[in-house]
Amino acid sequence: MTNPVIHFEIGGRDLARMTAFYGELFGWNPQPAGPEYALVPPGADGAGVGGGLLQTSGDMPPYVTVYVAVDDLRAMLDRAAALGAKTVVTPTAIPGIGEFAMFADPDGNIIGLLHQQAEAAAS
Template sequence: MTHPVVHWEIGGRDAKRLQAFYADLFGWKVDEQDPEYGLVETGDGVGGGIMRTPAQMPPYVTIYVQVDDLDAALRRVGELGGRQVKGPTPITNVGAFALFQDPEGNLIGLLTPGFINA
């Protein structure tokens, strides 16, 4: 199986400002139903999200790569010199995600699709 990039996120303290900035800059459509997290439609490209980060978390940009098994992928991350940041976490009606840092400290997400009903 290939491991495609399936989602991206931009996070910062003022999500509403970031959402407006990227919508105006690129013409992206942002679903503003949730003031904490706006899903973004980019047109032909991979969609993403723009979110408000918690106070202790710095602004960031990351991609999410699809994998079949989050636990196995996180074990491999460790074997290759990376570090788990957030373990497998369910996302209602989507699947589950995890976060890791590569050996240089870049934040990368993993996503396993699958319907999870909360």
């Protein structure tokens, strides 16, 4: 696969509730990564994709999305737009990780794009 899914994200209103729910349901062990975020590591055997749980705020609704690895965020957003998508988050830095962006596909599904820094991609 040229551009693999490398991260998932579940957003909801109560991070503690989500952490407890998914921990009990799937045996996940989310680790705090900030006041409103917890990282979900991939399976111990290396199977699966790691992800995150985000506490939403304000008018942001609960959601589920995936992040796809890309080399050039702007080029991929332009390509998606040419195919009928709309950018919903312009390229935004994530210190120590890289940068991300998000678009809504023609049906309204929100998809994340992630360009990792070389050091982050190697770990």
